Amino acid sequence: MKLKQLSLNNFRCLENKKIEFDPDFNLIYGKNGQGKTSLIEAVYFLATGKSFRTKKVKELTSYDKIRTIVYGSFESKLSGKTIAIDFNNDKKEYYVDKNKTKYIDYVGILNVISFIPEDIEIIIGNPSVRRGFFNYEISQTKNIYLKTLVDFEKILKTRNKLIKERKTNKELYHIYNEKFIEEGSKIILMRKEYVKNISRLLNLNYRKLFDANSELRLKYDSFIDNIDKMTLEEIKEKFREETVKKHDREKRYGYTLVGPQKEDFVFELNGKNAKAFSSQGEKKSIIFSLKIAEIDMLIKEKNEIPVFLIDDISSYFDEIRKNSILNYFKNKNIQCFITSTEKLDIEGKKIYIDKGRILSDE
Numbered sequence: 001m002k003l004k005q006l007s008l009n010n011f012r013c014l015e016n017k018k019i020e021f022d023p024d025f026n027l028i029y030g031k032n033g034q035g036k037t038s039l040i041e042a043v044y045f046l047a048t049g050k051s052f053r054t055k056k057v058k059e060l061t062s063y064d065k066i067r068t069i070v071y072g073s074f075e076s077k078l079s080g081k082t083i084a085i086d087f088n089n090d091k092k093e094y095y096v097d098k099n100k101t102k103y104i105d106y107v108g109i110l111n112v113i114s115f116i117p118e119d120i121e122i123i124i125g126n127p128s129v130r131r132g133f134f135n136y137e138i139s140q141t142k143n144i145y146l147k148t149l150v151d152f153e154k155i156l157k158t159r160n161k162l163i164k165e166r167k168t169n170k171e172l173y174h175i176y177n178e179k180f181i182e183e184g185s186k187i188i189l190m191r192k193e194y195v196k197n198i199s200r201l202l203n204l205n206y207r208k209l210f211d212a213n214s215e216l217r218l219k220y221d222s223f224i225d226n227i228d229k230m231t232l233e234e235i236k237e238k239f240r241e242e243t244v245k246k247h248d249r250e251k252r253y254g255y256t257l258v259g260p261q262k263e264d265f266v267f268e269l270n271g272k273n274a275k276a277f278s279s280q281g282e283k284k285s286i287i288f289s290l291k292i293a294e295i296d297m298l299i300k301e302k303n304e305i306p307v308f309l310i311d312d313i314s315s316y317f318d319e320i321r322k323n324s325i326l327n328y329f330k331n332k333n334i335q336c337f338i339t340s341t342e343k344l345d346i347e348g349k350k351i352y353i354d355k356g357r358i359l360s361d362e
């Protein structure tokens with residue numbers, strides 16, 4: 001996929017402008033605090049309706065404004081499309097080729113993968129960070145995952161309500177419990193398969209890019225033991241057993257204690273949990289390898305190459321690792337957006353940002 005053009009209206013500190021991009025490399029450079037990250041954040045927002053650095057999307061609207069519009073046109077394998085988000089006072093509207101579209105059908109049309117310093121949280125943060133991250137990534141490759149997750153969350157809410165109101169002996173509870181097991185098991189199965197595939201790619205990338213002698217694994221820490229070879233039916237059966245086992249405790253606590261909303265993912269470098277034992281540099285390299293593995297996953301599942309965004313490359317990596325990363329993208333046909341305080345010597349479009357003003361070099 002190649003983002004050809006981006007049009008901004010009231011996005012953070014950036015001026016309202018239409019920008020054309022290079023199909024391969026786009027370097028966004030300038031001093032600190034000028035709006036470099038904001039520009040790639042706008043690309044991310046256009047693709048996902050979210051920000052990679054805040055949950056409060058309202059922060060994206062320029063100070064003193066109430067409405068933000070981002071618009072982009074891109075080319076993918078099959079066709080060219082235009083997409084847009086009109087964000088007005090907390091309400092987001094999504095458009096594909098000028099037609100209003102539901103979020104669930106919008107997300108995944110333009111695939112982006114971002115690599116930002118805060119991504120280190122995927123390793124050091126708590127399980128909810130990893131769940132959020134992998135939920136999003138699996139959704140990008142499988143639209144059905146997102147749909148299942150949305151259904152599952154609604155069911156979970158009702159199940160919690162029924163437990164809290166002590167209505168767990170009623171027929172309604174049993175109906176919801178079955179739905180909970182049904183949708184939850186589908187999520188577990190899709191997570192298991194995703195982890196199996198990405199773990200292999202992750203290891204290959206880490207060895208190729210950073211250390212040929214290391215062994216990197218991603219493990220799925222499910223509440224169901226020995227999940228690796230289980231079928232959907234076996235997962236459901238185990239899941240049901242767990243809900244029965246925990247039922248009394250759930251009634252005492254007043255909420256659900258089992259299910260995919262409680263799971264985790266573990267990175268293991270040379271057999272040791274990276275969260276506890278890996279160095280800062282190793283953690284960053286693990287995350288970068290993970291992001292590259294996601295590109296491979298998207299190609300495998302959707303036959304599309306995503307747009308890749310890298311924030312603050314110079315401060316994040318030393319010279320050797322930085323060059324290793326830049327070399328990786330050469331001749332790969334991946335459209336890349338890189339922000340840096342230095343004017344890196346790479347071929348492609350160079351965009352200079354100064355106090356929100358977006359200036360092209362040519």
Ligand SMILES: Nc1ncnc2c1ncn2[C@@H]1O[C@H](COP(=O)(O)OP(=O)(O)OP(=O)(O)O)[C@@H](O)[C@H]1O
Pocket residue numbers: 011012013014030031032033034035036037038039059060061062063312339341
């Ligand atoms: N909603 C907003 N409206 C206007 N300006 C904003 C908004 N949100 C943030 N800013 C300002 O935008 C400026 C640029 O931020 P940004 O993070 O994009 O800079 P940057 O060039 O990536 O900086 P650095 O190199 O330090 O990471 C900051 O000074 C910030 O205060």
